[in-house]
Amino acid sequence: MIVTVTPNPSIDRTLTVPTVRRGEVVRASTVADEAGGKGINVARALVDMDHAAIAVVPASEATRRRLQDLLCDHPPLRVVPIDGEIRVNVSLVEPDGMVTKINEPGPTLTPREADRLVDDLAGTIDDVGGVEWVVGCGSLPPGVAEAFYARLAERVGTSARIAVDADRGALRAALSRPLALVKPNRSELEELVGRPLETLGAVVDAATELVSTGVERVLVSLGADGAVFVDASGAAYHAVAPIDDVVNPVGAGDALLAGFLAGGADAGALPTAIAWSVAACRAAGTRMPPVTPRDEAAVVVRPTIDRSLTLSR
Numbered sequence: 001m002i003v004t005v006t007p008n009p010s011i012d013r014t015l016t017v018p019t020v021r022r023g024e025v026v027r028a029s030t031v032a033d034e035a036g037g038k039g040i041n042v043a044r045a046l047v048d049m050d051h052a053a054i055a056v057v058p059a060s061e062a063t064r065r066r067l068q069d070l071l072c073d074h075p076p077l078r079v080v081p082i083d084g085e086i087r088v089n090v091s092l093v094e095p096d097g098m099v100t101k102i103n104e105p106g107p108t109l110t111p112r113e114a115d116r117l118v119d120d121l122a123g124t125i126d127d128v129g130g131v132e133w134v135v136g137c138g139s140l141p142p143g144v145a146e147a148f149y150a151r152l153a154e155r156v157g158t159s160a161r162i163a164v165d166a167d168r169g170a171l172r173a174a175l176s177r178p179l180a181l182v183k184p185n186r187s188e189l190e191e192l193v194g195r196p197l198e199t200l201g202a203v204v205d206a207a208t209e210l211v212s213t214g215v216e217r218v219l220v221s222l223g224a225d226g227a228v229f230v231d232a233s234g235a236a237y238h239a240v241a242p243i244d245d246v247v248n249p250v251g252a253g254d255a256l257l258a259g260f261l262a263g264g265a266d267a268g269a270l271p272t273a274i275a276w277s278v279a280a281c282r283a284a285g286t287r288m289p290p291v292t293p294r295d296e297a298a299v300v301v302r303p304t305i306d307r308s309l310t311l312s313r
Contacts, residue, residue, distance in 0.1 A: 001052045002133045002261055003160070005121055006039030007114075007148060008106040008141040009057040009067065010089045017092050020100060026092070035070040036089060038137035038165055038254050043075035045258035045276060048290070054128065056121050058082045058113060058141075080120045082113045084141075106141035114144045118155050125159050133261055135163045136174070137254075146173045153177035163265075165257055167191070175210070181217045181265060182210060183257050186311070189220055201307025203228050204236045219260055221253045221277070225311050229270055236305050239270040241278045241298040252277045271299045 012035070015028035035044075039055055046053035056078045059067060063086040064079045071077065084107020092100040109117075125131045134156050136149040145151075146169035153162045154177055161180035164171060167188045174182070175192075190197050193206045207218040207230040220228040226240030259276035263269025275295040 001054070001128055001131045002043070002046055002135060003054050003056060003121065003124055003128070003131050004039035004043045004135045004137055005056045005117070005152060006037035006137055007058065007109070007117060007144055008087065008139050009035070009037035009040055009059065009063075010087045010104070010106070011066065011070070012036030012089050012091065014091045014093060017094060019094055020092055020098075033070065035067045039135060040067075040071075040075070041254035042135055042137055042165075042258045042261075044071070045255050046262055047075045049258065049262045049276075051262045054078055054124060056080065056117070056124055058109060058117050060085055060107075078120065078124050080113070080117045082107065082109060084108060087141075103139075106139070108142040109144050111143070114148060118148075118152055121152060122155055122159075125156065131160045133163055133180075133265075134160045135165065135257070135261070137165045139167070140170050146170050147176075149174035150177045153179060161265075163257070163261065165253070175213055175215065179215045181219065182215050183219045183221065183253070183260075185221045185253055186223070198310060199307060200225075200228065200238060200305055200309040200311060203311070204230060204305050204307070208234075208236070217265060219257070219273070221256050222311060223252075225309075226274060227256060227270065227277070228305075229267055231266070235267060235303075237267050237270060237301055237303055238305055239274045239299060239301045241274050241295070241300065255279065267301070267303075270301050271296065274299045274301075 011033055014032045016030040017026050017028050043053040043055040053075050055075050058080045087104035087106040090102045136152050140148055149164050149170055150173045163181035164174045165183040189206050197203045207220055210218045211232050217231045229237045256273045256277040259273035260269045263272035275291045278295045279289050279291045
């Protein structure tokens with residue numbers, strides 16, 4: 001069982017549009033709403049992989065009904081009641097695959113509501129039993145301190161392994177606690193180490209720095225350049241697959257994390273992780289389509305790092 005925590009869930013609205021030009025009226029050809037937020041995306045992908053998962057989220061009663069209508073118990077939700085309404089994030093998808101995202105900040109949580117979210121997570125672990133991983137995912141809503149994921153890790157303790165996929169201050173603060181896994185993207189890793197990472201070797205070095213702080217595993221998503229995995233043993237791997245039919249890359253990082261966790265969260269999980277990430281890029285929204293044999297066959301895992309390889313932006 002894997003439990004995800006999404007402090008700032010959303011309704012993800014995807015609009016298919018022609019070329020976006022500032023100041024002009026843009027008419028969408030298709031509109032789709034999905035339940036979103038990184039932890040919900042990860043849990044949904046895990047369930048699609050036949051792996052047991054529960055998503056813990058804060059939500060008002062109206063939001064709970066809306067999320068459950070969209071999810072159809074896929075994945076199961078555990079809802080912590082709050083007063084504020086859910087945010088709506090909009091993705092504008094152009095014909096060439098360019099995506100423009102507009103994310104709302106989300107409802108303001110009181111300190112008491114934030115505490116209740118951590119308490120309910122602990123209760124979920126006790127109630128369901130057999131929890132292998134607790135995964136803290138995504139941005140923090142207004143009112144929630146940057147130390148939220150660090151507090152969550154402290155509360156869980158040794159009851160389960162902790163993974164964090166967050167950014168900025170929330171990720172930096174989480175590194176103060178022992179973590180089994182962090183999954184930054186390239187920009188987030190650059191922000192953590194305070195320098196640009198232009199080559200594969202630079203990414204491996206930066207990930208190794210995180211391991212030296214006490215993180216057991218680091219999985220770095222690199223977009224079209226695949227992913228890098230570094231662990232406390234000193235091993236480093238680069239996995240990549242060609243992507244020639246990108247529709248919308250939003251959610252690909254969440255699919256990568258879900259596949260990695262489902263596959264065992266070690267180097268052997270990289271083919272599954274990359275295949276799910278590639279499949280996610282074919283979907284217009286954040287719901288991942290099934291992985292195909294073609295996706296799996298396209299994955300290449302390289303145990304030897306080409307340190308001079310220049311990364312794309």
